[in-house]
Amino acid sequence: MRLAAAAEMRDIDRLATEQYGLPGLVLMENAGSAVARETEKHLGELAKCKICILAGKGNNGGDGFVAARHLVNGGAKVKVCLLGEKKSLQGDPLTYSNVLTAMGVEILEIRGERDWDKVRIAVTFADCIIDALTGTGYKGEVSANLALAIDVINRSGKKVIAVDIPSGVDADNGQVRGAAVRASLTVTFGVPKPGLVLYPGREHAGKVVVDAIGLPAPLLATAPLRQRLLTAAHVKRILPIRRGDAHKGTNGHAGIVAGSQSYPGAAVLCASGALRSGAGLVTLAVGGSLRSLIQAKVTEIMVRPLPDSGGCLGSKAPAAVSELAPLWDVIAIGPGLGRHDETAGAVRAIIRDADKPLVIDADAINALAGHGDILQETEALAILTPHPGELSRLTGLTAAFINQDRIGTARQTARQLNCILILKGAPTVIAFPDGEVFLNTTGNAGLATGGTGDVLTGVIAGLIAQGLSSHDAALVGVYLHGLAGDLAARIGMVGITAGDVIQALPAAIAGLKQEE
Numbered sequence: 366m367r368l369a370a371a372a373e374m375r376d377i378d379r380l381a382t383e384q385y386g387l388p389g390l391v392l393m394e395n396a397g398s399a400v401a402r403e404t405e406k407h408l409g410e411l412a413k414c415k416i417c418i419l420a421g422k423g424n425n426g427g428d429g430f431v432a433a434r435h436l437v438n439g440g441a442k443v444k445v446c447l448l449g450e451k452k453s454l455q456g457d458p459l460t461y462s463n464v465l466t467a468m469g470v471e472i473l474e475i476r477g478e479r480d481w482d483k484v485r486i487a488v489t490f491a492d493c494i495i496d497a498l499t500g501t502g503y504k505g506e507v508s509a510n511l512a513l514a515i516d517v518i519n520r521s522g523k524k525v526i527a528v529d530i531p532s533g534v535d536a537d538n539g540q541v542r543g544a545a546v547r548a549s550l551t552v553t554f555g556v557p558k559p560g561l562v563l564y565p566g567r568e569h570a571g572k573v574v575v576d577a578i579g580l581p582a583p584l585l586a587t588a589p590l591r592q593r594l595l596t597a598a599h600v601k602r603i604l605p606i607r608r609g610d611a612h613k614g615t616n617g618h619a620g621i622v623a624g625s626q627s628y629p630g631a632a633v634l635c636a637s638g639a640l641r642s643g644a645g646l647v648t649l650a651v652g653g654s655l656r657s658l659i660q661a662k663v664t665e666i667m668v669r670p671l672p673d674s675g676g677c678l679g680s681k682a683p684a685a686v687s688e689l690a691p692l693w694d695v696i697a698i699g700p701g702l703g704r705h706d707e708t709a710g711a712v713r714a715i716i717r718d719a720d721k722p723l724v725i726d727a728d729a730i731n732a733l734a735g736h737g738d739i740l741q742e743t744e745a746l747a748i749l750t751p752h753p754g755e756l757s758r759l760t761g762l763t764a765a766f767i768n769q770d771r772i773g774t775a776r777q778t779a780r781q782l783n784c785i786l787i788l789k790g791a792p793t794v795i796a797f798p799d800g801e802v803f804l805n806t807t808g809n810a811g812l813a814t815g816g817t818g819d820v821l822t823g824v825i826a827g828l829i830a831q832g833l834s835s836h837d838a839a840l841v842g843v844y845l846h847g848l849a850g851d852l853a854a855r856i857g858m859v860g861i862t863a864g865d866v867i868q869a870l871p872a873a874i875a876g877l878k879q880e881e
Contacts (some may be wrong), residue, residue, distance in 0.1 A: 369556035369591040371501040371536040377555055377580065377588050379683055392578055396528070396554050397431020400495065403552045404432065404526055405439060408493055412440035413773050417491035418617030419484070419514055421498040421532075422449045426460030428528050429497025430465055430872055437470055440815055440875040444471045444487040446480075448498060448514055480764065481513065482866045488521045496546045501536035501556040501558055501651060515544045527551040530558055531620045538770045539566030547571075554578045556585065559592060562804050565790050592802040595795065605643060605831040616645030617830025621823065622686060622715060623700040624651040626676025626710070629658055631701025631727070632821045634863050636666045638823025639697065641870040642775070642845065644830040650689060652678055677705045682705075683714035684762035695722045697826035699729030700819040714738055716747070718766040718856065722829050726822040730755045740782045746798075746835050748785040750822055756788060757787040785839050787825075788819055793843050803840060805846030811854045816863030821846045824870065848873040 369377065381387040408414050411650050419427035426447065433443045436583055445465065447454075451474055454462055462472060473483055477747055488494060507515065515533055518525055523741050525548045530536050533545030537767040539560040551570040553561060554577075577585065608615070619639040624632030629651075635651040647666045651659050652673025660668045672681035690696060696719055702708055716723060716733070722745045725733070728752050733739060737759065740747050753764040760767075760778055767774045771788055775796035779786040788794040793805040814854035825842035829835060849869035853861045 366545050366597060367563065367588075367590045368559045369588070370592070371588050371635040373588065373590055374555060374558070375492055375534075376397050377584060380584055381548055381580055383445045385584065387579070387581070390457050390460065392580070393427050393461065394431055395578035396428040396576070396705065397461070398435055399578055400428060400432040400528055400552050401435035401439070402528065403550065403574055403576075404436060404493065404495065407524065407526060408548055410440075411436060414492045415442045415444075415490055416493050416495060417444045417446065417449065418495040419446050419498055421500075422447070422453055422457060422458065423500065423502065425497050425500030425528055427461050428500075430458060430461035432495060432497070432499065432528070433465055433470060434461070434468065437468065443470060443612060444465060444491070446472065446484050446487065447476055448475050448510060450476060451475050475510070475514075481517070484514075488517055488523065491521075491523055492516050493524045493526060494521060494670045495526050495528065496532050496548060498546070500529045500532075503532065504535065505542060507533050511812070512544045514867050515546050518546050519544075520829075527570065528626070529553050531566070534560050534566040534569050536560040538772065539563030540769050541565050541569065543697070545569050550574065552576060552857060555580050556588075557594070559804070562594065562792060563771060566605055583654065589774075591800050592804065593838055595803040595805045595844055596637055597844070597877060603833070603837045603841055604874070604878065605828060605833055607643070607703065613645035614783060615717060616643060617694045617827075617832060618646040618648065618692055619644040619823070619826045619830040620689060620696050620697065620721075621647065621649045621826065622671070622678075622698040623702060623819075624655055624659065624700055625703040626652075626655065627703055628701030628727055628773040629655055629662075630816065632659060633662050634662065634816045634819040634867070635697060635700040635726075635823040635826075637867045638820035638870070639827035640665055640823075641867050642827030643874070644827035644844070645666075647827070648685060648689065648693065652682075654781055662778060674707055675705070677703045678686050678708040678711045682711045682719060686715050687718060690719070690721060693721060695724065695826045695829040697726070697822050699726035700822055702728040704728055704731055717738070719743045724750065724822050724826045726750045726818065727755065731758055734758045737796055740784050746827060747783070747785070748787060748835055748839050750787040750789060750818065750825070751873070752789045772796075772804075776800055785835055787839055787843060789821070791811035793847070795839050795843055797836065805843050805847055807844055808850050809854050810849075811858035811860055811861035812847070812850040812866070814861060814863065817846075817850070820863050820866050845870065845873050845877070848877065852876075
C-alpha cells in the first residue's frame with residue numbers, strides 16, 4: 366500500500382480536477398459522506414446519537430459540513446462549531462455551510478470565551494465528536510485557539526473521529542508540536558498519509574479507515590508516490606524459494622565479521638539470525654582470542670579466527686577476511702566489534718576491499734563516521750542498518766532531529782551515501798538510493814531489547830546468501846524480523862529476548878508462505 370505526503374495528495378486532488386474534470390466540490394461531498402458512513406458504523410443507529418463537529422475554515426472543515434448534513438439526514442442531532450467566523454469561509458466550505466444553514470442547522474461561531482462555554486456544553490452531552498479542524502495541510506506549532514479546541518476534544522472522554530488526519534499531527538512525519546487530537550477512528554481520503562503510520566501520530570490516529578472518495582483509480586495507480594507500507598503481500602512475492610532438491614551449497618554461504626571480548630554475544634546472535642533465515646552455510650569470523658569462547662556457544666556455525674589485538678579486530682584482519690571472502694556470498698560486518706581505533710581502521714579496509722554484497726551494522730557504521738565516501742568505492746550496494754544513535758554519528762545530525770523526520774532523513778542518507786538505509790525503530794524505515802521508501806508493518810515494542818538488531822543483520826545476510834538481491838533482502842529481512850518478534854510476543858511482549866526472535870524465525874517464514 367502506497368502512502369501520500371501532504372503535497373503529493375494535493376497534486377492528486379489537483380490532477381483529479383484538471384485531467385479528469387472532477388470538481389473539488391464533488392471530492393468534498395464524497396469525503397464528508399465517507400465520514401458520515403464511518404461515524405454511523407462506529408456509533409450504530411444515528412437517531413439515538415448526539416454528535417458535535419468541530420470544524421476549521423478550510424477544506425477539512427468543509428468535509429465536516431458535508432458529514433453534518435448526512436448525519437442530520439440520518440436522524441442524528443448534530444451541533445457544528447466553527448473555529449472562527451462564517452464570513453471568513455470561502456469556496457467549497459462556504460457552499461456547504463450555506464447548505465447547512467438552509468437546512469436549519471446552526472453553526473456556532475467560536476469567537477470568544479462565551480462561545481467556548483457553549484462548545485464545552487455541546488461536547489459534554491455529545492456521544493461522539495468529529496474533528497474537522499485542520500487536515501493534512503497543517504504545519505508547525507498549533508495556535509492558541511486550535512490548542513484550546515484540541516484540549517476540549519481530548520478532555521471530553523468521548524469517541525473521536527478525525528477527518529483525514531487528527532488535527533495537530535503532521536501528515537508527512539507524524540510529529541506533534543504542542544498538541545494533537547487523540548482519535549478513536551481516523552477516516553483518511555484517497556491514500557493513507559505517513560503521519561498516520563509514524564509515531565507519535567500513529568498513537569493519535571486510532572483505527573484508520575481509507576476511503577478513495579471517488580478519485581479515479583488510474584490516477585491513484587500512476588501517481589508518483591515515493592513511500593509505501595511494507596506488507597505481507599509484497600514480501601510473500603519475493604521470498605526465497607526452497608527447491609525440493611536443495612542442499613546446503615545451493616542455499617548460500619553467509620560470512621559474518623563480528624564480536625570482541627566485550628561483546629561476544631552480538632556475533633553469535635548475528636550468525637544465528639543468518640542460519641535461522643535459511644542460509645545453507647554460515648561462517649563467523651572473529652578475533653582469534655575469541656574462537657574457543659564462540660565455538661562453545663554455536664554448533665551449526667563455522668568459526669574462523671582473525672588477527673586481533675587486545676580482544677578486538679586487529680589491523681591484519683582485512684587480509685585474513687580477503688582470504689575467506691571468496692567462499693562467501695555476502696559479508697555482514699559490525700555487531701559487537703567495539704570502537705577501538707585499530708578495529709575501526711580494519712573495518713574500513715574490509716568494506717573498501719569487499720567485492721560481495723555488504724550488510725553493515727553497529728560498530729562498523731560507527732567506523733564509517735567521517736568516511737562515508739568509502740561506500741562509493743565498494744563494488745556492491747551496501748545495506749546499512751543503524752538505529753538513530755548510530756545514524757547520528759554517521760551523519761552529524763542529532764538523534765532527535767532524525768526521529769522528527771525519519772522518512773526524510775533515511776531517504777537523504779541513502780541518496781548521499783549510495784546505500785540501502787534501514788533506520789531501525791517504530792516503524793523501521795527502509796530507504797533506497799533512488800528515493801524509494803518503505804515503512805514496515807511488523808514488529809512491536811518487545812523488540813526494544815539488546816541483540817535484536819544483531820539478529821536483523823544476520824537475517825538480511827542469510828537472505829542475500831540464498832540469492833535475493835540486496836534490495837529484496839532488505840525488505841524481506843525487516844518484515845520477517847518484525848514478524849518473528851510478533852510471534853514471540855504472543856506469550857507476552859515484555860521480556861522478549863533476541864534469542865526468542867531467532868527461535869521464531871522459521872515459524873514466521875512458514876506462516877508467511879502459507880498466507881493466502
